[in-house]
Amino acid sequence: MKIALVGYGKMGKIIDEIAQKRGHEVVARLKETPTAENLNNPDVVIEFSLPEVAFENIKACLENKIPVICGTTGWLDQKDEIEKLAVDNDSAFLYGSNFSLGVNLFFALNEKLADLMKNVDEYSCQLEEIHHIHKKDAPSGTAISIAEGIIQNNPKFDAWKLEETEGKQLGIFAVREDEVPGTHSVYYRSEVDEIEIKHTAFNRNGFALGAVVAAEWIKDKKGNFAMKDVLGL
């Protein structure tokens, strides 16, 4: 399969290695807005760039009818518009806040625990995410997905908020530390104990492999998808 990489930083470079090891041809490595010319006729685009350019990048690919796998976080207020563009252009789009198998299993576990907690009043809930100091957005896309999983399964919460909260808001604490690849925890605290579920990425390889697997999966599909469709979760 021919893959174009849009965004060629920490993630783009690892995706390049893994895609080639899996037998794919990387036909473009872009650090600029994609066009019909510089994309070089790929089967699929994998987009890991910056929050402020992701929308224009994805739009340009979909308008050229090229399916897009997007891992860029921090631009989701425009996701509905992109999903409409995918349908209008008879193309395909998949956004994942986190492409690793472990985090997608963690999402399912988090939703189950949130459902168990909906009738238990003794416990308060908080999220924490820890990432490297270069990260541009906060909270992380993964933390937002975890928060949405709790809000959808536990009516005690109706929104998430960074740090201090009031009413039915769920608090997310974002920590920036050294070169941490990504650690996410959900805490349920009572007066007598604490339940914690935690995912720790040791490196970026799991994110990159998941993005390539998603690209292989989406190749001949049309419409809008999520990583749970790829993994059957």
Ligand SMILES: NC(=O)C1=CN([C@@H]2O[C@H](COP(=O)(O)OP(=O)(O)OC[C@H]3O[C@@H](n4cnc5c(N)ncnc54)[C@H](OP(=O)(O)O)[C@@H]3O)[C@@H](O)[C@H]2O)C=CC1
């Ligand atoms: N979903 C997931 O599983 C994961 C998501 N992420 C997310 O992916 C994104 C990228 O992460 P990461 O690789 O670590 O970030 P980097 O900052 O290392 O890389 C970003 C890249 O985008 C390039 N760039 C700048 N402008 C454009 C443009 N207009 N079009 C295309 N590319 C451009 C940058 O080039 P230059 O260096 O020249 O500025 C750089 O190569 C982030 O939003 C991050 O949160 C990260 C890990 C996993």
Ligand SMILES: O=C(O)C1=N[C@H](C(=O)O)C[C@H](O)C1
């Ligand atoms: O910026 C990163 O590095 C990461 N970003 C994603 C996010 O915002 O959740 C995924 C992963 O945690 C690493």
